[in-house]
């Protein structure tokens with residue numbers, strides 16, 4: 001529904017989600033292996049209202065980093081910025097090094113470091129797709145303050161209107 005989509009897009013202020021796993025969710029609230037990329041959302045170190053959408057492509061290892069408003073990250077030129085590094089670190093905690101390395105198609109030597117084994121160029125990919133996946137992911141953890149039905153929760157009869 002268009003109205004639902006607009007509502008998602010307006011919810012652009014990200015609140016920190018209560019950690020459910022022993023990983024730095026406050027710093028990297030979202031990391032996934034999807035769409036041929038390791039991609040995720042990384043909090044800005046300096047501005048609590050700002051987040052970066054970072055990714056590393058499988059195969060080419062091209063790196064991308066921009067704010068959720070699609071402003072390119074100033075720290076990403078030629079080598080990974082700290083957001084891409086943090087995303088990689090957290091993905092390794094979440095999925096394990098083997099799985100991340102296999103997905104990205106990178107050889108990491110025994111005892112080696114994922115980021116040191118990558119040598120990708122910088123390629124800007126739009127933040128919007130990753131960011132809307134993040135908002136969708138948040139919806140499962142934290143139901144927004146709204147009386148509108150959530151499409152994903154329709155299978156719960158307790159949501160009402162089942163007579």
Ligand SMILES: [Zn+2]
Nearest residue numbers: 065073081083
């Ligand atoms: Zn960055």
